[in-house]
Amino acid sequence: xxxxxxxxxxxxxxxxxxxxxxxxxxxxxxxxxxxxxxxxxxxxxxxxxxxxxxxxxxxxxxxxxxxxxxxxxxxxxxxxxxxxxxxxxxxxxxxxxxxxxxxxxxxxxxxxxxxxxxxxxxxxxxxxxxxxxxxxxxxxxxxxxxxxxxxxxxxxxxxxxxxxxxxxxxxxxxxxxxxxxxxxxxxxxxxxxxxxxxxxxxxxxxxxx
Ligand code: MN
Numbered sequence: 001x002x003x004x005x006x007x008x009x010x011x012x013x014x015x016x017x018x019x020x021x022x023x024x025x026x027x028x029x030x031x032x033x034x035x036x037x038x039x040x041x042x043x044x045x046x047x048x049x050x051x052x053x054x055x056x057x058x059x060x061x062x063x064x065x066x067x068x069x070x071x072x073x074x075x076x077x078x079x080x081x082x083x084x085x086x087x088x089x090x091x092x093x094x095x096x097x098x099x100x101x102x103x104x105x106x107x108x109x110x111x112x113x114x115x116x117x118x119x120x121x122x123x124x125x126x127x128x129x130x131x132x133x134x135x136x137x138x139x140x141x142x143x144x145x146x147x148x149x150x151x152x153x154x155x156x157x158x159x160x161x162x163x164x165x166x167x168x169x170x171x172x173x174x175x176x177x178x179x180x181x182x183x184x185x186x187x188x189x190x191x192x193x194x195x196x197x198x199x200x201x202x203x204x205x206x207x208x209x
Contacts, residue, residue: 005061005076006054010041011083019091023189025178033086036173040078040150047071065155073157077150081131084167088202090195097196101203108142115144116191119168122146123187129171134199136206137162146170165202166194 013033018026047069048054053061062080065073096112097105109115115134123132126146133145135153137160145153145160153162168190175186 002057002059004055005044005048005058008041008045008058008079010038011086013086015089015091020089020193023192024089024175028173028175028177031177032082032169032174037078037082037086040075040082043071044075044079047075059154062152062154063156066157073155074150077152077155080154081150081152081167081169084164085169088166088195088198089193090198091193093195094192095196097199099200100207101196101200104142104203109144118144119166120184120187123168123170123190124184126170132168132170133164134166135160135162135164136203140207163202163206165206166199 013029017029017033020029045054053068053072058076058080061068061072062076065076068076096102102112105112105115109118119132119134122144123146126132126148128148130146130148131150131152133143133147133153135143135145137143143153143160143162145158147153147155147158151158152167153160153164155161168187170183170187175183179186179189
C-alpha cells in the first residue's frame with residue numbers, strides 16, 4: 001500500500017466512540033481520535049507542505065526516517081501508528097489469533113499465552129510514552145518489541161525492524177481518563193477488543209509480498 005504523503009487520508013474508525021466500552025471508554029476514544037490523531041495528521045501535512053517530501057511514499061519516508069526532521073518522525077509515526085491502532089480494534093474483538101497467524105505464534109513463541117506474556121511485558125515496561133508491537137521482520141518471522149514516543153518498527157531508528165501488524169498505544173492519553181496510573185489494567189482490557197481477523201489479514205499480506 002504505497003501512498004504519497006500529500007495523498008494520505010484521515011482514516012474512519014469503523015465503529016462508534018462508545019463501541020469499545022467498558023474496555024476503552026467513550027471520552028478517551030473521542031479525544032484520542034479527534035484531537036490527538038488529528039493533530040499528528042495535521043502536523044505531518046504541515047511539516048511536508050511545499051517540500052519534496054510531500055510527494056514521497058509515506059512508508060518509504062518512515063523507513064528512512066533518520067534522514068528527516070524530527071517533526072516528520074513524531075507526526076508521521078503518530079499518523080501511521082494510530083491508523084494501525086484503530087484498524088486492529090473491534091467491539092467484536094478478543095479471543096486468540098486464528099489460522100496461519102496462530103500457528104506462527106505457537107511455532108515461534110511456544111504458545112499463545114507465552115506470546116501474550118511477552119507482549120504484555122513489552123507494553124508494561126515501556127518507560128514513559130510509546131507503543132508495544134507484534135511485527136514481522138524481513139525473514140517473515142514474528143517479533144514482539146516496543147518503541148518510544150511515536151516511533152515504530154518500520155523506522156530505521158527502531159531496534160527491531162519490520163512491519164507492525166498489531167500495536168498498543170501506551171501513552172497516558174490512551175488510558176488515563178479511565179485507568180489513571182493503572183496501565184496494566186488497560187493492557188489486560190486491550191485483549192478483549194483486538195480484531196484478530198484484521199491482524200491476520202495484515203500478516204497474510206506480508207507473507208505473500
Ligand atoms: Mn495515542
